[in-house]
Amino acid sequence: MDGDGIGDGIGDGTSDVIVVGAGVVGLTSAIRLAERGLRVLVWSRDPAAGTTSAVAGALWWPYRIEPEAEVGDWSLASLRVYEELAADPTATGVRLVPGVHADTVLAGLGDWARRVPGLRQLPPDEVPGPYEAGLAARLPLVDMPVHLEWLRARAAELGVRVERRAVGGFAEAAAHARTVVDCAGLGARELAGDGALRAVRGQLVLVENPGVDSWFTAADKESSETTYFFPQPGRLILGGTAEEGVEDLVPDPATAARIVARCSEVRPEIAGARVLGHRVGLRPARAGGVRNERDPAPLSGGGMLVHNYGHGGAGVTVAWGCADRVAELVTGVRS
Template structure:
């Protein structure tokens, strides 16, 4: 009983945390309100890059650790869904990037021939791109192989989980707003379009921190992911045709060949934003130890492994 842990949430943060705990010898059960393929993680474009996440000094360590794990997983891309791809962050400058950039050994300023449109600055780097559908299935398989399991169950409260096991890890993302409750967790809606890839091999992004409209083209095995949006406090999950048309137009202005690409699908997800990630332990009224691991904004993929390992350490403290 003392080794049993309930992990709340089946997105990339929850499943990664569950894998770290189970492979570390814990008996882990994930309570999933919805299956992994219906979480926000499944909608994500999957690019490793800190975006809409604080605090910077902690994000750096989480991001670098996750980068290292993904780089190893990329050696088995067909199974893990992780690939290392070189690309271009338009509008960025080396001096303006956070300390997480130390993970990017090949990062350099883009030259004038590499820039697109009206952009006069940019940086090039090789980073992981995660096909989240494949990766979430991989994490589930690893969890099962380590003796863990996923149970379709929504927690009515943290105490309910604490009455079932002496340790709880809260990875409920936006759900923490009601479950904790934590009104500091707010949605940042993101819409994207998936098109047939017309031959784009490198990723391309322009996403300023506070911009509502962003621009990215991310090559994935299933198509080219075009984005996007970042609308604060918007709860809708139905794609807006006008927004989709705007996304394609923005991308086509930089990558003209996407204008004629066949549309394969539309996606909308709600990023779980918070002024700062909550990664800390507290004792629940019934005595169980709860570690909170939520509020990762637009960077759940980017920090998943670093945060999971720190969450595991907090359970041992």
């Protein structure tokens, strides 16, 4: 095994659990399992930089995710972790940054919102841009390339190995470990045979930051176009789109121009910012919400299969809460 916890071969039969997928959902699940004393191996078809997680704008907020009854607790559990990680933003990539959710009212949110420290309704004259309502908060904003590296390093400290390997089926993983955890994201359509999974295309524009130090979002659940900007080290991320069923990974210039125009309505200085690049990712959304459960059918040899996928655009927001649930399902012990 290399010093950074990354291996090149197949599992050697000494793992208790194989986690399929090395995005934020897979790595947090692996960490929680390893913290319970299990020997964990992660199989990933893509490098961390090639996962959907790496493209995410990554503001903590339960955005377009179900089931509502569980999302609040998962989100708040993750919020507590990010608040701790924000003490060392250079290493973890997590910062607490102020901002505004426009077109949002506190009364329209679940009980979880009342447990978010500092979340408050703004008077109309304090809401930026052409919006009449908004919430202000200081929330975790995650620089995903840095954070994924931190997750990999934390996993390695716990003895987790990460191997680049495309998985043809869960039986393949079951030959190397008694328990398999499915964190394959959109890949679970084929691996788990789940027709409820669908891609939701998100396009971003990266620009030089003209001095913006707060985040902003305005997301209409009924529209495929959203408006947001997130200040990250060395860049400002502009968004976005939420195009259901679209799987084209090529950035569209017309879409990019509309993204810049919408963000410029809120902060005019964005209009003249130099474009650094474009990003497209496919969010793994699922009709019926996140699947976080033990599969009723045992694997070959009697092993256990646990699913943890379908997080849509809120994988970062619920990652640690869902990972806690995975650890409970695998070990039978609540944290």
